[in-house]
Amino acid sequence: MTTTKDIDVLTICQLLRPAEERWIASRYRLTRADKDAVPDEIASKARALITSGLDGAPGALLDRMPNLEIITVNSVGYDLVDLKKALGRHIPVTHTPDVLTDDVADLAIGLMIMTSRRLGVADRFVRAGRWTREKFPVAGKVSGKKLGILGLGRIGRAIATRAEGFGMEILYTDRAKLNSNYRFLPDLISLARESDFLMVATSAGPDARHMVNAAVLEALGPEGILINIARGSVVDENALIAALEDGRIASAGLDVFEHEPNVPPLLFRRDDVVLLPHIASSTRETRGEMGRLVIRNLEAWFSGKPLVTPTPETLAMLANR
Amino acid sequence: MLDPIEVLQVAQVVPGIEAKLKATYRVHRANPGDTIPPDMAGRVRAVVAGGAAPAGLLAQLPKLEIIASASVGYDGIGVAEAAARGIPVTNTPNVLNDDVADLAIALMVMAARRLAAGDRYVRAGKWVSDGHMPLARTASNKKLGIVGLGRIGRDIARRAEAMNMTVSYTNRRPVEGVSYRFVPNLTQLARDNDFIIVIASAGPDATKMISRDVIEALGPDGILVNISRGRVVDEAALVEALKTGKLGGAGLDVFEDEPNVPAALMAMENVVLTPHLGSSTIETRTAMGQLALDNLAAWFAGKPLITEVPETQTARVAK
Numbered sequence: 182m183t184t185t186k187d188i189d190v191l192t193i194c195q196l197l198r199p200a201e202e203r204w205i206a207s208r209y210r211l212t213r214a215d216k217d218a219v220p221d222e223i224a225s226k227a228r229a230l231i232t233s234g235l236d237g238a239p240g241a242l243l244d245r246m247p248n249l250e251i252i253t254v255n256s257v258g259y260d261l262v263d264l265k266k267a268l269g270r271h272i273p274v275t276h277t278p279d280v281l282t283d284d285v286a287d288l289a290i291g292l293m294i295m296t297s298r299r300l301g302v303a304d305r306f307v308r309a310g311r312w313t314r315e316k317f318p319v320a321g322k323v324s325g326k327k328l329g330i331l332g333l334g335r336i337g338r339a340i341a342t343r344a345e346g347f348g349m350e351i352l353y354t355d356r357a358k359l360n361s362n363y364r365f366l367p368d369l370i371s372l373a374r375e376s377d378f379l380m381v382a383t384s385a386g387p388d389a390r391h392m393v394n395a396a397v398l399e400a401l402g403p404e405g406i407l408i409n410i411a412r413g414s415v416v417d418e419n420a421l422i423a424a425l426e427d428g429r430i431a432s433a434g435l436d437v438f439e440h441e442p443n444v445p446p447l448l449f450r451r452d453d454v455v456l457l458p459h460i461a462s463s464t465r466e467t468r469g470e471m472g473r474l475v476i477r478n479l480e481a482w483f484s485g486k487p488l489v490t491p492t493p494e495t496l497a498m499l500a501n502r
Numbered sequence: 503m504l505d506p507i508e509v510l511q512v513a514q515v516v517p518g519i520e521a522k523l524k525a526t527y528r529v530h531r532a533n534p535g536d537t538i539p540p541d542m543a544g545r546v547r548a549v550v551a552g553g554a555a556p557a558g559l560l561a562q563l564p565k566l567e568i569i570a571s572a573s574v575g576y577d578g579i580g581v582a583e584a585a586a587r588g589i590p591v592t593n594t595p596n597v598l599n600d601d602v603a604d605l606a607i608a609l610m611v612m613a614a615r616r617l618a619a620g621d622r623y624v625r626a627g628k629w630v631s632d633g634h635m636p637l638a639r640t641a642s643n644k645k646l647g648i649v650g651l652g653r654i655g656r657d658i659a660r661r662a663e664a665m666n667m668t669v670s671y672t673n674r675r676p677v678e679g680v681s682y683r684f685v686p687n688l689t690q691l692a693r694d695n696d697f698i699i700v701i702a703s704a705g706p707d708a709t710k711m712i713s714r715d716v717i718e719a720l721g722p723d724g725i726l727v728n729i730s731r732g733r734v735v736d737e738a739a740l741v742e743a744l745k746t747g748k749l750g751g752a753g754l755d756v757f758e759d760e761p762n763v764p765a766a767l768m769a770m771e772n773v774v775l776t777p778h779l780g781s782s783t784i785e786t787r788t789a790m791g792q793l794a795l796d797n798l799a800a801w802f803a804g805k806p807l808i809t810e811v812p813e814t815q816t817a818r819v820a821k
Contacts, residue, residue, distance in 0.1 A: 195634065196634075283642035283665075284615075287641045288615060288617070290611065290665075291608055291617055294605070294607070298608065298779065300605075300608055300612065300774070300776055300779075303777055304618040304775050304776060307763055307775040317779065319782045320782060320784070322604075322783040322786060323604045324600035324601070342664055343661075344664075346661040346662075346663060346664025346665070347604065348600065441629075442630050443630060444624055444629070455621050457620040457621060458634070460616075460620055463638060464638050464640040465638075465640075466640040
């Protein structure tokens with residue numbers, strides 16, 4: 182068995198569970214550092230970097246890591262990794278697709294019903310003892326309504342499968358029409374106009390920034406509900422707040438925000454929003470699976486075997502070598 | 503012109519339905535427990551209820567011909583009194599199934615994933631001060647036991663199947679034409695499953711059916727969802743099991759003594775509490791109100807009723 186104990190690994194990942202982190206520490210020389218304060222001697226020695234979709238891997242850090250061979254992202258999204266720099270240096274990047282799809286889709290559906298039926302408000306209403314004095318107002322139905330999905334990738338499809346169980350009519354938009362029975366709309370404005378619920382499930386790239394803007398929200402309309410489980414950057418948060426304040430959309434369910442963990446304080450007092458702290462994949466089961474994928478990719482790399490879940494760009498790079 | 507038919511309304515209906523009711527009938531308002539002024543009581547030919555119209559109310563109405571309830575449950579209606587007098591009772595079955603099934607799934611996901619707690623966490627500023635929330639539990643791919651596989655139970659099962667859950671159930675007898683596993687014993691069902699959703703119709707023998715034994719069989723990682731009636735669950739045993747960690751969590755839309763909710767529950771992070779919202783959407787309340795109106799219209803036009811409850815139907819046939 183190859184010895185891995187002298188391999189330096191740096192983790193700046195907030196999402197690794199203690200169990201998986203302990204296992205890695207028992208196999209490698211593991212150092213944990215804050216992503217904004219990685220000491221030079223660690224950065225210069227580390228051959229592997231463990232990070233997450235939240236923590237990323239900025240170019241400035243990669244520049245200080247001359248011995249870096251592999252980046253393992255403990256998330257499905259890796260938009261905060263400087264991919265150009267990494268791949269330019271032939272450093273492969275792995276992520277954790279598929280294992281979190283079910284959790285994210287469950288959360289999307291839960292958040293959609295919770296927002297339309299006002300269940301978060303209802304829970305606070307009961308806890309505040311208001312039920313003994315007041316009647317809770319009637320809310321909006323979910324089943325049988327139209328669900329527009331922005332981004333019919335793995336997660337978008339898992340959401341659609343669930344929504345079918347609720348008798349919903351499913352529409353979507355994506356870069357192009359996909360092999361799917363759901364109705365494709367070529368642009369986001371038309372999708373928003375036709376949908377009762379607009380579900381943001383697209384992966385976040387630079388061109389996705391503020392894709393859901395004032396015009397899209399306007400098209401969603403005063404009865405429309407926005408759900409975002411993708412990335413905060415996809416929605417223009419100021420436009421969203423303005424649309425809610427003016428009643429140009431009905432409500433919103435948000436698991437992600439533009440400047441996490443900071444949520445615009447204007448939203449805190451609103452009863453027409455549900456606000457979650459980016460917990461779409463935050464279960465013991467899934468975080469365990471994700472951590473085990475990080476381990477399997479590290480183990481594969483340092484024993485010269487094929488990576489388990491390289492990102493598509495990494496796969497292309499490795500193929501062209 | 504004939505005098506309008508006089509109707510006693512003992513329930514809140516959505517404004518659209520109220521307007522239609524008033525356009526057709528002369529409407530009087532009362533609460534189900536009220537004493538009705540005798541002159542008016544003597545003219546009332548129909549009661550519009552929302553699941554409550556006790557025998558004591560009906561006894562005051564000598565000219566009563568029909569009770570149209572905009573509710574699926576009618577255990578608060580004096581059905582025996584009505585049946586004895588040959589008065590039909592109508593309810594609104596099926597109209598609200600989707601809403602109740604949606605709520606059941608939402609409560610399950612919210613309890614497993616701690617979503618209401620998450621919303622409070624963000625609003626309290628804890629995401630900034632305390633960092634990430636503790637990890638929750640997955641719902642998809644788990645095992646769901648349904649107590650009561652009627653129409654709503656099957657609607658819940660269909661949604662759970664879309665989450666790739668394995669569904670089993672208990673019921674008075676096995677249901678034909680479903681592939682879900684039938685488990686006759688409730689404690690066994692609780693032991694076999696990660697989640698239990700209670701949607702059994704609440705006959706008198708259902709009281710405290712979800713006993714301490716059933717709750718403890720569900721176990722420290724188990725989650726109980728109740729959307730049927732509060733008295734079906736032994737609430738004291740439930741509170742104790744949640745407090746001591748013998749049960750993992752709960753999603754509750756109904757309680758033993760509504761609108762009173764045990765104070766101990768209000769302080770717990772592993773429960774979701776909603777104020778009996780089962781079918782509380784504008785779409786469904788409108789559809790339920792419309793069905794009650796349609797039953798009234800059928801009756802006064804001498805046509806067959808659309809959704810009469812079996813008890814009064816049987817009694818009237820026997821007469």
